[in-house]
Amino acid sequence: MTELHWLTASEIAAAYAARKLSPVELLEALLARIAKLDPKLNAFIRLDADFAMDAARLAERELFAGRSRGRLHGVPIGIKDIFDVAGLPTTCNSKLMLDNVATRDAHVVARLRAAGAIILGKLGTHEFAIGGPSFDLPFPPPRNPWNPDHHPGGSSSGSGAGIAAGLFPLALGSDSGGSVRHPASACGITGLKPTYGLVSRTGVAPLSFTVDHVGPMARSAEDVALLLDAIAGHDPRDPGSVASGQHGFGDDLSLDLRGLRVGFVRHFHEQDLTADPEVLAALEQVAATFATEGATVSTIVLPPLNEFAGVCRVILGSEVWPTHAERLRSRAGDYGQLSRQRLMSGAFLSADDYLRAQKRRSEMKAAVDEAFGVVDILLTASALAPPCRIEDAEMLAATHQLQAWTPFNVTGHPAVSVMAGVSKSGLPLSAQLVAPALRDSLVLKAANVYERSTEWHSLRPPVA
Amino acid sequence: MTGKSADTQGPDEFLLGLIRAAGLEKTFAEYPADVLAALRGAAQERDKMPAHSVESR
Numbered sequence: 088m089t090e091l092h093w094l095t096a097s098e099i100a101a102a103y104a105a106r107k108l109s110p111v112e113l114l115e116a117l118l119a120r121i122a123k124l125d126p127k128l129n130a131f132i133r134l135d136a137d138f139a140m141d142a143a144r145l146a147e148r149e150l151f152a153g154r155s156r157g158r159l160h161g162v163p164i165g166i167k168d169i170f171d172v173a174g175l176p177t178t179c180n181s182k183l184m185l186d187n188v189a190t191r192d193a194h195v196v197a198r199l200r201a202a203g204a205i206i207l208g209k210l211g212t213h214e215f216a217i218g219g220p221s222f223d224l225p226f227p228p229p230r231n232p233w234n235p236d237h238h239p240g241g242s243s244s245g246s247g248a249g250i251a252a253g254l255f256p257l258a259l260g261s262d263s264g265g266s267v268r269h270p271a272s273a274c275g276i277t278g279l280k281p282t283y284g285l286v287s288r289t290g291v292a293p294l295s296f297t298v299d300h301v302g303p304m305a306r307s308a309e310d311v312a313l314l315l316d317a318i319a320g321h322d323p324r325d326p327g328s329v330a331s332g333q334h335g336f337g338d339d340l341s342l343d344l345r346g347l348r349v350g351f352v353r354h355f356h357e358q359d360l361t362a363d364p365e366v367l368a369a370l371e372q373v374a375a376t377f378a379t380e381g382a383t384v385s386t387i388v389l390p391p392l393n394e395f396a397g398v399c400r401v402i403l404g405s406e407v408w409p410t411h412a413e414r415l416r417s418r419a420g421d422y423g424q425l426s427r428q429r430l431m432s433g434a435f436l437s438a439d440d441y442l443r444a445q446k447r448r449s450e451m452k453a454a455v456d457e458a459f460g461v462v463d464i465l466l467t468a469s470a471l472a473p474p475c476r477i478e479d480a481e482m483l484a485a486t487h488q489l490q491a492w493t494p495f496n497v498t499g500h501p502a503v504s505v506m507a508g509v510s511k512s513g514l515p516l517s518a519q520l521v522a523p524a525l526r527d528s529l530v531l532k533a534a535n536v537y538e539r540s541t542e543w544h545s546l547r548p549p550v551a
Numbered sequence: 552m553t554g555k556s557a558d559t560q561g562p563d564e565f566l567l568g569l570i571r572a573a574g575l576e577k578t579f580a581e582y583p584a585d586v587l588a589a590l591r592g593a594a595q596e597r598d599k600m601p602a603h604s605v606e607s608r
Binding site: 097243393396397398400401404407412415416417419420424429430432433434435436440443444447535 | 569573574575577578581583585586588589590592593594596597598599600601
């Protein structure tokens with residue numbers, strides 16, 4: 088059998104069903120690995136080992152008594168520390184929130200508990216999912232398992248680093264401008280920003296109510312689909328939630344690529360911004376892989392990437408400002424510097440700016456929908472450069488916007504980041520696949536077929 | 552808003568007016584560089600959007 092810490096959630100479920108593995112045995116192996124590796128990776132803000140062990144013992148009793156709650160029963164998962172977990176502080180990695188003990192679970196956490204998943208603890212994040220990576224926060228920034236001197240991406244940094252290092256197979260992240268897909272890209276894992284509204288945000292610290300998404304992260308599209316199955320569903324307490332009726336994402340991930348129409352959005356990384364040559368070469372390889380498997384690859388033109396970024400940040404800045412305005416006026420020193428700067432930009436945006444952004448947003452969404460009239464999925468860059476060194480503030484600032492994630496926060500389409508290579512310096516490269524709204528199953532199938540065609544996703548970082 | 556005077560000579564009256572309107576005088580006194588960075592950030596993102604009429608359909 089594969090080393091226990093590298094088992095995927097799907098493999099864990101199969102091993103439990105065959106009585107070849109027990110939840111307690113798996114958790115003990117993961118806790119040992121966490122003890123060994125997390126002191127240098129900082130994936131956890133708070134590990135709740137005792138609680139997790141109690142949950143593992145309960146899962147073991149239920150599973151071995153034949154009372155399975157499904158494929159996540161007894162599977163350990165990490166939770167980004169902006170999600171409420173009853174009884175634990177939701178710190179948002181901010182001095183302002185250290186005593187903010189949650190009294191009830193976030194909607195998605197409650198769903199995970201009901202599915203029998205084992206909550207391991209709270210994971211590292213940029214402050215309020217926006218200010219980072221930073222060294223002036225209560226908890227140190229997570230490190231990249233491929234090279235701990237490098238940024239693991241953010242803001243769901245602990246989720247990405249911990250999955251890639253084999254500390255846990257699954258994690259929840261949030262994505263308001265790439266915060267699931269950036270760590271997925273930087274850490275060489277798979278991360279999905281689902282269709283807007285497919286997954287509830289109730290009990291998750293908000294940034295921007297029209298661009299915030301909750302997303303599943305794992306080491307394969309198959310596991311991402313499994314996690315999405317557990318967390319997707321209508322929640323009347325989230326005004327953005329949609330009653331899609333979608334389920335069974337992980338039931339059948341096979342897809343015949345013959346005849347699939349792939350629209351390659353080249354201008355994002357060739358004209359609007361300039362991708363690192365290794366990223367560019369990796370993207371061409373992804374396109375070639377789809378073509379080899381029988382797909383038809385054509386070039387698609389969407390609105391310019393910078394325009395998407397501007398619209399996303401004007402909307403996000405405007406929507407987040409009211410949440411933080413009073414504290415930024417009275418307790419600005421309790422924020423880290425990056426949060427302070429980024430959150431305050433909303434103070435200087437007008438109603439006119441916001442309305443123009445929302446108007447342009449509807450046109451951009453229509454443009455992407457129109458593209459889906461001639462292609463089935465889109466292929467775009469994810470990160471346009473490999474992750475830089477985490478202590479190089481100048482490089483972090485320079486590479487902050489070298490990405491193609493914001494377009495799909497603006498439009499709400501489902502978008503998944505998949506590993507697509509390794510740079511000469513040994514860091515992950517990635518690509519992004521996008522599908523029509525509420526076709527999350529299609530984008531996961533395409534990601535799964537790609538992963539099985541290349542197996543980049545099965546590479547493991549040297550920290551292992 | 553040009554931001555130029557803020558970079559080189561301190562904020563002009565127009566920028567101070569924006570800061571006052573946002574209720575950020577105290578924050579500006581404590582963290583002037585951060586407030587000015589936020590001002591610049593807002594202007595940069597706004598400038599990425601095309602001029603557009605909200606009335607058009």
